[in-house]
Amino acid sequence: MSSTRVAIADAKRVVVKVGSSALTTAGDGLDVTRLDALVDAIADRVSRGTQIVLVSSGAIGAGLAPLSLGKRPRDLATQQAAASVGQLALAHAYAESFGRFSLTVGQVLLTSDDVVRRAHYRNAQNTFTRLLALGAVPVVNENDTVATEEIRFGDNDRLAALVAHLIGADALILLSDVDGLYDGDPRDGATRKIAEVAGESDVDGITVGMSSSGLGTGGMVSKLAAARTAAGAGIPVLLAAASEAARALTTAEVGTAFAAADSRLSARRFWLGYAAGASGKLHLDDGAVAAVVRRRRSLLAAGITGVDGDFQAGDVVDLVDLRQRTVARGVVAFDAGELPDLIGRSSHDLPAEQRREVVHADDLVPLRR
Secondary structure, X not given: OOHHHHHHHHOOEEEXXXXXXXXXXXXXXXXXXXXXXXXXXXHHHHHOOOXXXXXXXXXXXXXXXXXXXXXOOOOHHHHHHHHHHHXXXXXXXXXXHHHOOOOOEEEEEEOOHXXXXXXXXXXXXXXXXXXXXXXXEEEEEEOOOOOOHHHOOOOHHHHHHHHHHHOOOOEEEXXXXXXXXXXXXXXXXXXXXXXXXXXXXXXXXXXXXXXXXXXXXXXXXXXXXXXXXXHHOOOOEEEEEHHHHHHHOOOOOOOEEEOOOOOOXXXXXXXXXXXXXXXXXXXXXXXXXHHHHHOOOOEOHHHEEEEEEOOOOOOEEEEEOOOOOEEEEEEOOOOHHHHHHOOXXXXXXXXHHHOOOOEOHHHEEEOOO
């Protein structure tokens, strides 16, 4: 077994994420049999000394049948109405199921503000720490009943990756209706399941699609993005089928394993790279990309070719290469209105008060590609 799978099997603090399609059906709502099977696997892992945080989709799906909705609604108001009904059913079902093992459940509802704003981030971190110390199993979902489009995660896969870093998890396990990452559409018999992802080159060129269940918002696109985010931040990831939860949570000998990067990002650098919202873009020439990404240097005005957005000094911006790929993120030291007169100019050609880094290396995070 690979060292990545050993690390996941031996992890002492784990985030487990389960998707809507693994817990609900459009016609009948929550499938208690499936939910109980998941809880059985989690409770067994907890009994062996592992702390687990469960990130669970399913609130909207659980609310469809009680509201006589035949399929997931498209408009935000009806989605939130379904979530307000389904969240109660979901929380009750988890409380009942974990209660069979005398385990207490704590519900944690989050919006992206809670992890994007650093003060809220610390509050959420303290809540998780205390719940785990008290022996509870935190069950996390996006706060669908109040989240607006501007403060939504968009999918619980991204939320799970953020929570994994937030709590200092040793592993992230993503469970869905697909048994791993394939090099194409798994419904095509010619495709191959990828058992191990050691680095970014292993997933280059892979085309993945959205969920076809009609119940979730993610699909393999969001799961791959979440796995890359967590692995890039130093957390090993296992992507597996929810029906194989027992094996995923014990031996980790199923699905696709993503090796963690050699070093774990600090909370601030993770926040910069993956949690904070970007207020604009700086376009870089090839020399600046090499300096920022490979040599981990500060970004100077000479390497910038263009500016997009309306931002102020202290905001987070994306750094984009000539092919429009975001290669890094960082805290900008100038207002957007100041930069057009500076870009492309060497530091010694600038006034003394402007001879500073546009993005300092200490406030800059290269992104894995």
